[in-house]
Amino acid sequence: MDIPREHLVDMYQTMVKIRRFEERIREIYLDDKLPAFDIAAGLIPGEMHLAAGQEPVAVGMRPHLKAGDAITATHRPHHIAIAQGVDLKKMAAEIFGRETGLGRGKGGHMHLFSVDPAFGCSGIIGEGMPVAVGSAMAFRHKGTDNVALAFFGEGAANQGSFHESLNLAALWNLPVVFICEDNAYAISVPKTASTAIADNSDRAAGYGIPGVLVAANDPVAVYEVMGEAIARARKGEGPSLVEVKTDRLWGHFEGDADAYRSDEFKADMVARDPVNSFVKRLTDEGILNESDIAGIQQAMYDEVEEAIQFALDSPYPEPETALEDVFAERTVTL
Amino acid sequence: MDIPREHLVDMYQTMVKIRRFEERIREIYLDDKLPAFDIAAGLIPGEMHLAAGQEPVAVGMRPHLKAGDAITATHRPHHIAIAQGVDLKKMAAEIFGRETGLGRGKGGHMHLFSVDPAFGCSGIIGEGMPVAVGSAMAFRHKGTDNVALAFFGEGAANQGSFHESLNLAALWNLPVVFICEDNAYAISVPKTASTAIADNSDRAAGYGIPGVLVAANDPVAVYEVMGEAIARARKGEGPSLVEVKTDRLWGHFEGDADAYRSDEFKADMVARDPVNSFVKRLTDEGILNESDIAGIQQAMYDEVEEAIQFALDSPYPEPETALEDVFAERTVTL
Amino acid sequence: MTDRKLTTQKAIAEAIALEMRGDDSVFVMGEDVATYGGIFGATEGLLDEFGAKRVIDTPISETGFIGAAIGAAIGGMRPIVELMFVDFFGVCMDQIYNNMAKIHYFSGGNVSVPVVLTTAVGGGYSDAGQHSQTLWGTFAHMPGMKVVIPSNPYDAKGLMTAAIRDDNPVVYMFHKGVLGLGWMTPNPRATGVVPEEPYEVPIGEANVAREGTDLTVVTVGLSVHRALDAAEVLQEKGISAEVIDLRSLVPLDRETIVASVQKTHRLLVVDEDYHSYGMSGEVVSTAIEGAFDYLDAPPVRVTTPDIPIPYSRPLEQWALPSVDRIVEASSNLLVAG
Amino acid sequence: MTDRKLTTQKAIAEAIALEMRGDDSVFVMGEDVATYGGIFGATEGLLDEFGAKRVIDTPISETGFIGAAIGAAIGGMRPIVELMFVDFFGVCMDQIYNNMAKIHYFSGGNVSVPVVLTTAVGGGYSDAGQHSQTLWGTFAHMPGMKVVIPSNPYDAKGLMTAAIRDDNPVVYMFHKGVLGLGWMTPNPRATGVVPEEPYEVPIGEANVAREGTDLTVVTVGLSVHRALDAAEVLQEKGISAEVIDLRSLVPLDRETIVASVQKTHRLLVVDEDYHSYGMSGEVVSTAIEGAFDYLDAPPVRVTTPDIPIPYSRPLEQWALPSVDRIVEASSNLLVAG
Ligand SMILES: Cc1ncc(C[n+]2csc(CCOP(=O)(O)OP(=O)(O)O)c2C)c(N)n1
Ligand SMILES: Cc1ncc(C[n+]2csc(CCOP(=O)(O)OP(=O)(O)O)c2C)c(N)n1
Numbered sequence A, B: 001m002d003i004p005r006e007h008l009v010d011m012y013q014t015m016v017k018i019r020r021f022e023e024r025i026r027e028i029y030l031d032d033k034l035p036a037f038d039i040a041a042g043l044i045p046g047e048m049h050l051a052a053g054q055e056p057v058a059v060g061m062r063p064h065l066k067a068g069d070a071i072t073a074t075h076r077p078h079h080i081a082i083a084q085g086v087d088l089k090k091m092a093a094e095i096f097g098r099e100t101g102l103g104r105g106k107g108g109h110m111h112l113f114s115v116d117p118a119f120g121c122s123g124i125i126g127e128g129m130p131v132a133v134g135s136a137m138a139f140r141h142k143g144t145d146n147v148a149l150a151f152f153g154e155g156a157a158n159q160g161s162f163h164e165s166l167n168l169a170a171l172w173n174l175p176v177v178f179i180c181e182d183n184a185y186a187i188s189v190p191k192t193a194s195t196a197i198a199d200n201s202d203r204a205a206g207y208g209i210p211g212v213l214v215a216a217n218d219p220v221a222v223y224e225v226m227g228e229a230i231a232r233a234r235k236g237e238g239p240s241l242v243e244v245k246t247d248r249l250w251g252h253f254e255g256d257a258d259a260y261r262s263d264e265f266k267a268d269m270v271a272r273d274p275v276n277s278f279v280k281r282l283t284d285e286g287i288l289n290e291s292d293i294a295g296i297q298q299a300m301y302d303e304v305e306e307a308i309q310f311a312l313d314s315p316y317p318e319p320e321t322a323l324e325d326v327f328a329e330r331t332v333t334l
Numbered sequence C, D: 001m002t003d004r005k006l007t008t009q010k011a012i013a014e015a016i017a018l019e020m021r022g023d024d025s026v027f028v029m030g031e032d033v034a035t036y037g038g039i040f041g042a043t044e045g046l047l048d049e050f051g052a053k054r055v056i057d058t059p060i061s062e063t064g065f066i067g068a069a070i071g072a073a074i075g076g077m078r079p080i081v082e083l084m085f086v087d088f089f090g091v092c093m094d095q096i097y098n099n100m101a102k103i104h105y106f107s108g109g110n111v112s113v114p115v116v117l118t119t120a121v122g123g124g125y126s127d128a129g130q131h132s133q134t135l136w137g138t139f140a141h142m143p144g145m146k147v148v149i150p151s152n153p154y155d156a157k158g159l160m161t162a163a164i165r166d167d168n169p170v171v172y173m174f175h176k177g178v179l180g181l182g183w184m185t186p187n188p189r190a191t192g193v194v195p196e197e198p199y200e201v202p203i204g205e206a207n208v209a210r211e212g213t214d215l216t217v218v219t220v221g222l223s224v225h226r227a228l229d230a231a232e233v234l235q236e237k238g239i240s241a242e243v244i245d246l247r248s249l250v251p252l253d254r255e256t257i258v259a260s261v262q263k264t265h266r267l268l269v270v271d272e273d274y275h276s277y278g279m280s281g282e283v284v285s286t287a288i289e290g291a292f293d294y295l296d297a298p299p300v301r302v303t304t305p306d307i308p309i310p311y312s313r314p315l316e317q318w319a320l321p322s323v324d325r326i327v328e329a330s331s332n333l334l335v336a337g
C-alpha cells in the first residue's frame, strides 16, 4: 500500500505525543507516591493504567477518521483519546482532578468523555462495545457515513458483552469496527489462561463478519487493516473485527510489580518498542531526517507539557460541586 | 449406526410420555382459564412453556446418560426433565404448587430442581449454561467420568453467558455438552431477526471445540450426535456444541395467540410432528407393531395420569412455609 | 376534553406514539416490542405506524441492546428500551447503573443520556421467583437515574411523556397488575379517563390518591390499588386513611410524605418490594427525619418478606401485601402509640 | 494463645488456607487470584500451597465463572469465588441474586449452594465512580444470601471461616481500607491480634466495638474505624458514643441495635453506601420499630449522598463519611430533641 507521507508523519507525531504523555503522567503519578507507595496520595491519586507500547493501535486508525466518528475505549484510554484528538488540556486536567477537566474532576482517568470528538471510556471491562453499536445506530438513523470504533483488550473478548455486541452489529449491518488490543495479558492472567483459541479475530466467523489479524505491533500494518475496515463500515457494508498483537510495556497499573511477566518477556518488549521501530523505519526510508525528528519531538513534548501545565494551573473543584451534574436539566418543556 | 432396539423403544416411550404430559398439562392449564383467560387462575397459575415437538432433543441423549450426570435446562424444561428421569410425581406436584412437589411449591414449572438425577432449570435466558460448567468442574475434581449437559434455546445463544460458558468449558477442557434447541423462534422473534449467522453450531469454532448440526428433528439423529459428544466428554476430550433444528408445536406460552407464525409454518410443523414420524419409522422398520404401540401408549398415559393424580391429591403448602427454605441450616459446626 | 377511557397499557403505548410522531429521534427497541407489541402491550400498534426502523425487535442480548440505547442517546437519539421483566436486570445492570446512570456525571454534565428504560414489575399471578419482583428499591438506591412507577392510566401516559422528554435516564416501571391486560386478573382501577392530547405528569411529585386524617399510607404501583381498597374498608370501620401514591422514587417527594404525616400523625408504608434495605425503610426514615415530633406511634411496614417470591398461590398470596394485611396493620396502628 | 498480629488481608488468606487444608472440596477461583494472589491479597500464597487445580485464575467472564461456582457447589464443592470489585456486580448479578441466592428456596430446601463470594468494596483513594462503591445495601436487599463485612483482622478470619463452613451463599465484602495493604493509606486499625488456629465469628451477630452511653453509632466496614476515631474526639468533648459494628447485614442483628438505642436514646447511622433506599434507612427503621419510645431525638444519617462517587480528591473526601462529619452530626444530635 502506498501511504501518503503526511499520514506516516502524523502517525509518528501522534505516537511521540502519546508516549510522552504517558511518560509524564507516570513520572508525576509515581513521584509523590514513592518510596512508600500510597495510591491515594499525590497529584494524581487512584489507579493509573498507561498504554506505552500500544501506540500503533491508536495511531493506525487516525488518518482514516473523520469528523463525527465516535469511539469507545477502555480503562487504558489515553492513547486512543489522544489519537482521536480529544482536547489534551482538558484531558490532563481531568486526570489531575481539576475543575477545568473534561468531567470537572468527576470522572478521572478511566472516565474521559468528550463530545467533539465523540469519545468515551469506562472502567468496566467490555462496557464500551455495546455503546459503540448504539452510536452506529444513531449514524444510520441520521444518514451520515460516520463510523463507531470500539476498542477493547484481549481480556475483554471473553466477556459476554463482546458476543452480544458483535452479533448485534453484524445482524443490523452497522458501521462499527471492533478493535481488540491483544497485549497478551489481562492484569496477571495470560491470554493462554483466558482464551480457548489463539486469535480472537477467528471469532468473527461466529457473526459472519470479517475478522482480521494484525500480527505486528506496527502502525503501518494497523493503518492498512483499519483503513479497509473503516472504509467498509462507511460504505454501509457492515462491521469488522480487527485484532492487533501489541505490547503493554509497563505494569497493568502504575505500582504493579509486574512479577507475573518474565524478565525475558519484558526485555523482548523493550527491544521491539514500536516507537523506536517506527522512527527507524521512517529514517531508513528517508521519510524523516534527524532534524525532522528532533522538531517533532520538541513540538510534541511542548504540547504535552502545556497540557500538564494547564492542569496544574487549574483550580480544584469546590467540594459541594460533587452534588452537581447528577441530573441534566430538562431541555424540552411543555 | 446400529442402534440397539431397546434404545429405540426407550426413546419412543419417552417421547410418548413427554407428549402426553405436555398435553395433559395444557388441558388442565387452559381448562379453568378459558374463555376469559386469567393467568392467575386455575389449578396451574402463572406462565406455562410447553415443549411439544421438541421431544427428539430430549430423548436422543437419554440412552447415553449415566447415574451422576447433571443437566441444566430452561424455562421450557419438562421434556428434558422427563427424559433424564426426574421423579414425575414430584414434578407434577411442583407444577400444581403442592407441598409434595420437588420444591414444596416454591419453584413452579420454571424452577424444577432434583438432586438425583441432578437436574435444574431456570426462568432466565442463558442462566443454566455457566452452572453446567461448574458441575463439570465438580466431576473433574471428584475424578468421575460424569458429564454435564446444558440445554438452551437458539434465542439464548445471543446472550453473553453462552459465550462465557463455551469459552470456559473449552479453556478448561471440561466434560460439558451444550445443546442448542433451535426452534427458530424466541417468543415472537425469528432467528433470522436475532442471529447474525444461520447455524449456532458454527460458533463452536470460536472456542476451538466441535460444533455439530443436527438438521432433522429426529431422535435417531440426535441420538447419534449426542452419543459422540457425550462419549467425548466422558473420555476427557472436552466439550462440544450440538445444535438441533426442532419445532415448538404450540405457542411460546399457553395463551399465546401465536400470531407471529404463519398458518403455513404451523401446518408444516404439524405435518412433520416428530412423534408421528418416529412411530411410523419404527413400524416401517418392524421394530414395533400396533399392539406394542398401544401398550406403550397405555403405559405412558397411565404413568402421566398417576403423576397428575398424585399432584391433585397432594395438599397445598401452609402459607407460613413461605418463610422456610430461604437459608439452609449449617451442616458444619465447630 | 373528552371522557375517553383507556387501560394503562394503552395509555403508555399512546404516549410513546405521540412522542414518536413529534420527534423523529424517538425510537423503541427491545425483545418482542415490534411484531408482538410488547409482552405487556406497552408498544402495541407502534410497528404498524412507525415501521421496523423505529420499532426494533432485538435478540435476547440485554447488555448489548441496552448498551446500544446509551450509545444512540449520546448520539442524539431518544431511545425507549424495554427490559421485558425487571427480574432480568441482573444480566445487564452494569449498562444501566454504571454506564447509563453515570455518564452524565462523569462527563461533568457535558454528555446527556436521554434513555427511557421500560420494564415490567410485580407479582401476584404465580409467575414465581424470577418473574414477580418489583426491585424498585434496587434501582432507586443507585444514583443517576430517575425511577417512575405509574399506578393508573392517566399517570402512565403523563409520566411516559415526561420521561421521553427528560434529558436524563428514566427507569419507567409498569406493574403488570395495573396495566388492564385482558389476561390478567381484572382490575377496574386499571382503566380510566385519559386525555387524547399529550401532557406531562411531572417526575418527582407524589399524588395524594385519597385524602384522610387518621393515618397516612404511603405506597406505589399496584399496592396503591390495594391501599385504596383497604381505605374503603377502613372507612367503614371509621378510620380515615390518606393514601399517597409516590409515583416516582427518584426524585422522591419527601415533602408530601412529611406533610401528610404531620397531618395524620401515623404512617403505614406498603411496599411490594423486599422488606429490608429498600423503599419501606427509606420512607420511614423520611417521615422520622421530617415529622418525628408529630408521630403518635412508630411507623409500620407492610411488605414482601425477605424471601424469593414463591410460586404456589397460597404461599405467594400470603407473602405479597394484600388488602387484608393493610387493613389489619392500619387498625393496629390506630390503637398503638 | 499468642499475640501474633496480622493485617486483615493476611487474616482472610489464612482463614481460606486453613479451610482448604481441612476440606478438599474448598477451592478458589477468580480473576488474578492465583499468580497475583488477588488484587487485594485475599488469596495470597494459596497458589503455592494448593496448586493451580484448587486456586484458579479465570478469564474476565464473571457470569461464566460465578455461575460455574454455583454448579460446583451444587455438585458438592465449596467454592470461594472472587468478584474483584463489587462495582462489577452488574455484569453478573443474575447469577448471584437470581440463581445462587434462590436455588435453595426453589428446591424447597433440597439443594444447597455453599458458595462464598468475596468482593472488595469501598472508596476513599480516588478510584472514581466504578471502583469505589460499597453497594452492600443492594446485596442485602435481595433475599437468599448472607452478607458479611468485617472491619478488622480478627473478624475477617472468623467470618471467613464461618462463611466457608456455611451451607448457604455468603457474600463476603472486604473494604479496601481495612485490609492493611502496603499501597493504601496506612491504617493502624487494619492490623491486629489474630489467633493462629481456626475459629468462627458467628454470622449475624453485631459487635459493640466501643461502649458508650450518650448515643449509638451504628455502622460497618471502614466507617467503623471512622466512628471509633470520632468517638475519641467526642470523648474529649464529653460525649460518650457507643459504636456498633454490624459485621453482617444479612442476617441483621436487630436486637443489638435496639438494645443499644434503648440505652443511649440517640442513634446515628454511618453508611458509606448511597444515602437512599439502603442500609441507613433500614437501621433507622429497625430502631424506630424497636425503640421508638426511647428515642430523644430523630435518628440521623451520615452517608454518601446519592451521587456517583467522584474522582477528584476534594470532591470524594467531601462526599464520603468522615470523622469530621461523624463528630459534627453526633454533636448536633446530642443537643437535638
Ligand atoms: C467487568 C470487570 N471485570 C474485571 C475488571 C478488573 N480489570 C480491570 S483491567 C482488567 C484486565 C483487562 O485486560 P484486557 O481487556 O486485556 O485489557 P488490558 O488491561 O490488557 O489493556 C481487569 C480484569 C473490570 N474492570 N471490569
Ligand atoms: C435474560 C432474559 N431475557 C428475556 C427473557 C424473556 N424470555 C423468556 S423465554 C424467551 C425466549 C427464549 O427463546 P429461546 O432461547 O429460543 O427458547 P424457546 O422459548 O424457543 O424454547 C424470552 C425472551 C428471560 N426469561 N430472560
Ligand SMILES: [Mg+2]
Residues within 6 Å of the ligand: A153, A154, A155, A181, A182, A183, A184, A185, A186, A187
Ligand atoms: Mg490485555
Ligand SMILES: [Mg+2]
Residues within 6 Å of the ligand: B153, B154, B155, B181, B182, B183, B184, B185, B186, B187
Ligand atoms: Mg427458540
